[in-house]
Amino acid sequence: MSSALPYKISVLVFIENTAGEQLLLLRAKQPNLGMWSPIGGKLEMATGESPFECAVRETEEETGLKISPADLHLFAMIAEKAYQGSTHWLMFLFRCKAPIAALPTDITEGKFAFFSRDQIKTLAIPETDQAALWPIFDQYHDGFVALKADCRCSPIQITVEQITGLTGRAY
Numbered sequence: 001m002s003s004a005l006p007y008k009i010s011v012l013v014f015i016e017n018t019a020g021e022q023l024l025l026l027r028a029k030q031p032n033l034g035m036w037s038p039i040g041g042k043l044e045m046a047t048g049e050s051p052f053e054c055a056v057r058e059t060e061e062e063t064g065l066k067i068s069p070a071d072l073h074l075f076a077m078i079a080e081k082a083y084q085g086s087t088h089w090l091m092f093l094f095r096c097k098a099p100i101a102a103l104p105t106d107i108t109e110g111k112f113a114f115f116s117r118d119q120i121k122t123l124a125i126p127e128t129d130q131a132a133l134w135p136i137f138d139q140y141h142d143g144f145v146a147l148k149a150d151c152r153c154s155p156i157q158i159t160v161e162q163i164t165g166l167t168g169r170a171y
Contacts, residue, residue, distance in 0.1 A: 005082060005086060005087055005088050006086075006087055006088070007087070007088040007089075007090065008042055008087055008088070008089050008090070009042065009043045009045065009051075009089075009090045009091075009092075010040055010041060010042045010043065010054075010089060010090075010091050010092075011040045011041065011043070011051050011054045011055045011058060011091065011092045011093070011094060012037070012038045012039070012040035012091060012092075012093050012094070012133070013038055013039050013040055013055050013058060013059050013072070013094045013095075013096055014038045014093065014094065014095045014096065014137055014141070015038070015039065015059070015063065015065065015096040015099075015100050016096070016099050016100070017099055017100055017101070017102075017103075017114050018099045018101065019114070020116075021114035021115055021116055022038070022114065022115055022116075022117065022120060023038070023039070023063070023100055023103075023104070023112060023113075023114055024036040024037060024038060024112070024113060024114075024115055024120070024123070025037060025038070025039055025062070025107075025109060025110045025111070025112055026110045026111050026112075026113070027109065027110045028108065028109055028110040028111075029108075029109055029110070031083070031084060031087075031126075032126050034124065035124050035125055035126050035129075036113075036115075036120070036123045036124060036125050037125060037126060037129060039058060039059065039062045039063060040055075040058055040091075041054065041057075041058040041061075041062075042054075044057075051074070051092035051094075052069040052072060052074070052094075053069075054092075055069075055072055055092070055094045056068065056069060056072070059096065062104070062107055062109065063100060063104040063112075064104055064105070065096075065098065065100050065104075067096060067098050071096055071097050071098040072094045072095070072096060072097070073094065073095045073097060073141070073142070074092060074093070074094055074144065075093055075094070075095050075136070075137070075140050075141050075142070075143065075144055075145070076092075076093040076133075076136050076137075076140060076144065076145050076146070076147070077090070077091070077092055077093070077144075077145075077146045077147075078090075078091050078093065078128075078132060078133070078136075078146075078147050078148065078149060079091075079147075079148040079149070080128060080148075080149045080151055081148065081149065081150045081151055081152060082150070082151050082152045083128065083149075083151045084151070085151075085152075093133065093136070093137070095137070095141045095142075117134075117138070120134060121134075127151075127154070127155075127156055128149055128151065128156055131149070131155060131156050131158060132147060132149055132156070132158045140163065140165070142165065143163065143164060143165025144162075144163070144164045144165050145160060145162065145163045145164075146160075146161045146162040146163075147159060147160045147161055148161060
């Protein structure tokens with residue numbers, strides 16, 4: 001039963017270069033091994049880390065880009081039920097308002113590349129990213145949306161729970 005699964009809290013940080021391309025990481029570890037996704041990681045819950053603190057820490061650890069909470073815009077919160085059948089996730093999605101100047105050095109979690117939004121549509125990306133995260137980014141990266149995704153079935157069932165703010169550019 002899905003309620004017996006562990007619940008993890010994480011962040012994803014959407015970072016662009018000065019040309020407007022998205023920085024993605026080809027994951028060398030689970031979850032999402034072999035898939036392209038934005039950088040991110042789990043909150044250090046034992047220390048009481050906030051989602052903003054986690055996004056700042058993960059951005060510096062994974063890319064070397066030093067930012068502050070003021071450089072981040074929280075544009076979405078998504079609750080994923082039974083992702084890959086093994087974990088419930090609560091994810092906070094941030095858009096980094098500070099562009100990254102160059103491609104970061106590869107890390108143990110994977111290798112980096114820049115992609116246009118159209119190129120991302122052709123990449124191996126997680127089903128949730130394809131169905132929800134990138135469309136949400138496209139529409140609401142300047143506003144805020146809360147949603148839930150039921151990953152127990154395919155296609156994933158996505159329900160928008162709240163939308164506030166402005167809509168973003170369309171692709």
